[in-house]
Amino acid sequence: MDNNRQTAEGWLDPALGARISCHEITWTQEKEFRFMQTGGDLFFHRIPQAGTLRHCHDFAEIVLVNSGGLLHNVNGDRQQLTAGDLVFMRPDDIHGFAPAEGFGKAEIVLLDFDLELFLSLSVYLENDAFLQQLTAPVLPPSFRLDPVATGSLYAKLLKLNNPAESPQLRRIKLKILLGDLYSRFFIDEINLLSEAHVPEWLEKLCSQMRREENLRAGVERMQKLACRTPGHLCKSFRRYLGKTPTDFVNELRINHAARMLADSNIDILEIAEQLRFRSLSRFYSLFKRCYSMSPAAYRKLRGGERAV
Template sequence: MGTITLELDNFINPAVGAEVSFHAISWNAGRKQSFIPSGGNLHYHSLPSGGTVEHSHEFGELIFLLSGSIIHRVNGEKQLLEPNSVVFVRPDDRHGFLPAPGAPDCELLLLSFHLELFVTISRYLEDDAFLHRYTESVLPAVFRVPESRMNELSLELLSLNAQGITPAIRKIRFKVLLAELFTRFFLPQEAAPGSSDAPEWLESLCEKMKTPENFIPGLKRMQQLSGYTPEYLCKVFRKHLDRSPTEFINELRINHAARLLADSGESIAELAYRLNFQSLSRFYHLFRKQYSCTPAEYRKRALAARRLL
C-alpha cells in the first residue's frame, strides 16, 4: 500500500489549531490493527508486528515518547526512539512505526498543529530562523529531554484536553508550548563568554575556515592560515574539538554541498569535484554518513520541503 495523507480537518479542531492525544501501543503477531478510544483523547492500540502504514500529513506533528521504545520509519530510514525523545515531524515526511527489538509496547503523545501557527511564532520572534532549521535536514530532528521535563510536558499537554477549557484558552496555551519547544531546539545557542578553553587562535582559525575560499582548498589553506604543522593542528583539534582537521573541513564541505544541492541545479559529480573531494565515491560516503541519505535523495526531499516556506 502506498503512502496516505492525513487531512487537517480529521485531526485538528479548527477553533484551536492544535490537538494532543495519548497512545499506548502493543504489538501482535497478526495483520490486523485495532484500537480502543477513551475519554480525553486517550487511545489504546494493538498493532501488527509488520508495522503501520506509512503516511504524511497536511499539518505538523510532534512525537513525545514517554515509555518503551519504538522504531520510527521515516523517509526510507529508521530512527530508534527511546524514552524522553521528542521528534519534530514535517508535513512532507513519510513515516510509520515498527516494533523495537525487545520492546513489546510503548506510550507516546502526539501533538498535531496547524502550520499557520508558524506565522504566529515567527511574528512573535521577529525571526523565522527556527523554521529553516526545522525543515533543512532530510530526517526529522530528534532530541532527548530530561525525564522530569518530559513528565511536566506530558501533564501540561494532557491537561489541555480537560473539560471546561475554552478553545480560545487552549489555542493560547498551545502557542506558548510550541514557541517554547521550537525556540529551545531550533534557535542557535550563543556560547557563554569564557565557556571554552580553546585558544583564541583556534577559534579564529575555525571562523576563517567556514568560508568556501578556505574550506574548499582544505588542509593546505588551514596550515597557511595557522602557521602550525599538520601534527600540531591535529593534536589541538583532537583536544578541543574532538575531531581531526580533516573531519572538521569535510563537515564544512558536506554542509555546503547540502545547501548547493537544495539551491542549485549543478550535477552531483560537478559539485563533488568543485568542492575538492578526493572522489565521487568518497563524497557519497561522507554525505550519507552525515545526512543518512544519498545526495540525490537529499536534493529531492529538500525541494519538497520548500513547500513549507
C-alpha cells in the same frame, strides 16, 4: 501517497487548530490492526509486527515518547526512539512506526497543529531562523529529554486537553508551549553558537551571562567578563547572534522573569526591581513583546503548573 495523506480536516479541532492525543501501542503477532478510543483523545492500539502504514500529513506534528520504545521509519530511514525522545515532524514527512527489539509496548503523545499556527511561530518568535533549522535536514530533528523534563512536558500536554477551558484560552496556552519548545531547541543562543564556529570566548561568555548574578548585573558585567572593547563585543554579538549585547541581556532577564512568575508568588514590581529593569513600564513592554501578554496574565496561565 495521497491515499495515505492525513489531513487537518476531520482530525484537528477546528476551534483550536490543533489536537493532542495519547497513544499506547502494543505489538502483537496478530494480523489485524485493533484500537480502542477512550476518554476523548486516549487510544489503545494493538498493531502487527509489520508496523503501521506509512503516511504523511498536511499539518505539523511533535512526537513525545513517554515510555517504552519503537522504530520510526521516516523518509526512507530509521530512528530508534525510546522514552524521552522528542521528534519535530514537518508537513509531508513520510513516516510510520514499527516494533523495536526489546520493547513490546510504547506510549507516545502527538501534538498536531495546523500550518497557520505553525507559520505564526515565526511572527511570535520574531525569528525565521528556526524554520531553516527545522526544515533543512532530511530526517525530522529529534532531541533527548531527561526523565524530569519528559514528565513535565507530558503533564503540560495533557493539561492542554482540558475541555472546561475555552478554545481561545487553550490556543493561547498552546502558542506559549510551542514558543517555548521551538525557541529552546531551534533558536536558543547556545544551540546556535555550537553550529556557528564562533570564538570560544563568546560561547563561554553567553554561558556565564545565564548565571543569575551576571544577568542581573547586565551589560557592564558582560563587558568585564568578555575583556573586549564595547565595539568589539557589539560587533561579535551582531555577527553571530543577530542582536546587540543589550538585547541579549534583556532576553535573559525576561526569560528569568517568566520563570519567577510561574514558580513563585513574588510581586511583579519586586521581580522587575530584582532583575534591574529601569522602570516597570519598560519591563511590561519587553515582556509583552516576548510573550504577547502582560506579566500578570502570564502568571495566571502558568502559575497553575506548579501543582503538576
